[in-house]
Amino acid sequence: MRAAAGLIILSVALPAVSSHGWAAAFPMDTLHADGLMAKRILPLTQALLIVSAVVVVIITALVLIAILRRGRGGGVPDTPIEETGGWGWISIGVGFSTIVLVGLVVWTSMTMARIANPPDKPALSIDVRGHQWWWEFVYQSDDPSKIFTTANEIHIPVGKPVRFTLNGEDVIHTFWVPSLGGKIQLIPGQTNITWLQADRPGVYRGQCSQFCGQQHAHMIFSVFADAPDAFEAWREDQLRAAPQPVSDEMRLGEQRFIGHCGVCHTVRGTPANGHVGPDLTHLMSRTTIAGGELPNNPGFLSGWVANPQGLKPGSLMPDPELSGPDLASIRSFLVTLK
Amino acid sequence: MRVWMLFVALSIASATATARADDLYALSKDPKQWVMPARDYASTRFSPLDQINASNVGKLQAAWMFSVGTQGGQEAAPLIVGDTLYVVSSFPNKVFALDATNGELKWTYIPNTNRAAQGVACCDVVTRGIAYDSGKIFLVTLDNHAVALDAKTGKEQWATQTGEINLGETTTAAPFVVRGKVFVGISGGEMGVRGRITALDENTGKIDYVAYSTGPDKDILIGPDFKPFYDSMKGKDLGVSTWPPDAWKIGGGTMWGWFSYDPDLDLIYYGTSNPGPWNSNQRPGDNLWTTTLFARDPDSGAAHWAYQFNPHDLWDHDEIQENVLVDLDLDGKTRKVLLHPGRNGFMYVIDRQTGEVLSADAYDAMTAYKGVDLKTGRIIPNEDLKPDLNRTARNVCPASPGAKDWQPTAWSPRTHLLYVPHQHLCMNYLTSDVGYIAGTPYVGATVDMFAGPGGYRGEFMAWDPVRRKKVWSIKENMPVWSGALVTAGDVAFYGTMDRWFKAVDAKTGNVLWQFHLGSGTIGQPVTYEGSDGQQYVAILTGVGGWPGAVANAQIDPRVRNAALGFVGATQDLPSYTQGGGELVVFSIPKQEAAGPSTPQHNP
């Protein structure tokens, strides 16, 4: 009871206080909205929470009363108790529940209608392809030379709606950024469409929320909401191809990368154009690797490339069986992919 | 400084080259010889010889044969220069010089062609012919070497490498010579190759220039002389902006077909292949300059105009087919046009000075397109048939090899008809995501072809480009994959994959004579006069190529999707023929020619 009350207070009161810090500290908090869609859903979520809490309180109270009251009669335990006034309780209970539930259904439908379409024409369209266990994002454009692919981390302009088309590439996944909007599935053979709008600059965490196999828990993505200038700068950056190698060491690293990694990965600007794993053209611009599981720094990068099965067992990146010098060479190439 | 030197060099070259161009151009007019695969720069494949004609062709007999001794499909056209016949074989691309009259072998040239090239050739290890100029024979090998041989002795003069098999590149198109420049193409539209043509100096073998089909304007040699007729082809660096970033580098647009040349306008004409990969969902945009007809200045390569037949091609409809240069009477005026039998199933009549499409009419069964809008020049795709990812498009006509593939047509200035050997196929087509690994296929499509409506798979027809309709046709069981030949004797020749070589009346289409060859034929028939004054007709047999590899290689006829889906349409070919490799030369024996002639029945 106290826990329920505490939750209610927290969810209602705290958003007013330091929401940016809250989003960073509790990235999966569904009671906190930083996006337009989430804000439209949030009152409904809170109402459902309160209703549920009240129901739990009432039922718990009734059960406790029923348990504790038994001793008050005293005397003859086998005396049958006359049931009087039971129908009144049932009518009140059923009637009240029906009214509340019907009201919630109406409210839910209205909310679903409100979130079905973005408020304005989307500023941007991103194709999302769910793989086991990473996210592929293809930024669309009417101009084909402005279409590009990235993975596991996206940037969107703040304050503008962004359209997402969702496809599952192998099994069903679910696209969910709790601070920004609700869950939508990525189903193989079917294209679903959703939208998000971030109202405040910041980083928002997304996670797959449909069990999709061994590493479902480590299928994480990040949404960076940027000011429009910063977003355009990021997009221009992503359109660039990888830099040409400038030293023999770099050239060797690129060669080794093409041989050992290029069959699965793409780095635009090199002949490596594999479509099995994530696009790595701007690998170093991302804050995480391995489907959001590991931080992106040279140490973890080496460890991941050397032994992906150790860090993410079952992942579809096989152990590449690299020698020490090959690994160092490839890593020194990867860190140039800014 | 370099511009000045270039100017001086060009002046000297053109002064001497003009003399050479006249030589080859003059030679191509000689009825007795056949000095380039298309017979002449206009690609008519028409011979002025009339000793063999509709009334006596029934007496044609085999005069002599020569085995080239290689297994792959034989697509080449023999050349006859003076009294020597030259022919090139499939891999390893041996060149033979024979006495054209009696078949005695004069010399053989065996290039050291890399056998690994067989693993990156999409459609059998074929070659479509050799070229001749100024006492030299020019050859291209499967592993991308352009070679010059002394025509008399067969001695190698130079060999230049123009491509790399580890990038999926091979060379199969016959070379083409204009004013001392040897033009070679490159193959690999299924391998993510960046398409181009290369011009080499015929004396030294050095590369003069390369004209790409994708990328920035400076690589395409698009400059101030470039004046395309249609708006959608006007703009800067369209070879980059009509592709996703960097996709043009592996975008295809190869050139594995035919060149033509107009000496008056001084323009060479050729078309480019499909874009890569076949899965169009990976390359949104018009994908210039694939499936595009280019008109270029031969000396500098500068593009004068271009027309793209199939923007954002969906079905592997290359447009490398021959462009037949004719002057036609259209609407009361004589116009300089070219006839282009599109792989997409439309017969195009295009003004060869400006690139304007004058007419485009379907010449075979078609479900993939609705028409060509002559105002904008754009083809109109059938929106109901789209190769969406992971969804099979069914009954797409024409199939990927098109209504007609590389097999060349012939034009008769006497009948004013175009003689078209072609196939009649439809297909199911399923796209899937594909990654690019250099030296491996870059396709992303599962294809399954089958006979078109009516159940027949090939046709040899006569088409009137002024009235824009078919005049007569002969249906065939198998795709007609051989070239066509037509003569002033009003006889047209073609061969079938089930081993028939046929002579038909050019006016009516009646079959006047046929001969059962040793193997199906996908070669190009030629005719010439021997030193004995007799007219000879020569054809290479040896089935193979894209449709025929199921008969000459280890391919399983029970798996329809094999050979990029062609096995679905020719899976019964092994029950008609095996592979082979023989040059067969026919003539009417002198005694027979003197006697009365009896016309042949239609068998």
Place this chain on the structure above:
Amino acid sequence: MRAVLASAFFLGFGAWVAHAQQSGNPQIGQPMQPEASPRSETGVPAIEATPGASAPFSASANPILYVPVSGLHPGDVSFAPKINNPLARDPQAATRGMQAFNQFNCVGCHAGNGGGGMGPALSEGQFIYGSSPANLFLSIYQGRPNGMPAWGELLPESTIWELVAYVQSIAHPPSAAFGRTISRTPASPAVEQTPAEFLQTPNPWSFTAAFSNGRKPVGE
């Protein structure tokens, strides 16, 4: 009491659902999902390739190098090691091999279901460089002179063994006799596979129809 029983039931059901989802049981409202099998190790030591090193002669070298490609053994004796596919007992290996077959463009040369094209057919079970698992492994690893690329430098050995498992699963000789006959009457071959644009399976020979002789596939 009823409440206790009810909650116990729900708890138990929930636990069973959770367990079923964990083990990939397809019946609980989830679509059929491919197993994420553990990566198998070949257990065969790799050879360090250092430039200029001479080939080891000792028995500690990788035994697969001793598998001959040729069927001619001078002296008419053979000590060839029998090396099996380490993934032979893994039922999912052929499925993963099929994915690798598509992802690494084997399908571009050998066609869907191994019918052949630029490269020879794999579906006929005729392998000129040997049909044992070790021979298939080496053909993929080393490449072959007439156009098979060398994949050993690029693909991990486990992936190559998965491809071997797939090749073995799609091979089906046209005839059980010593040779085979090609004719139209009687029809030989008499069957064809259901084409790959309708069905993607590592076991394509389970789905056949009558030979169409170049017409539309049966069922179109």
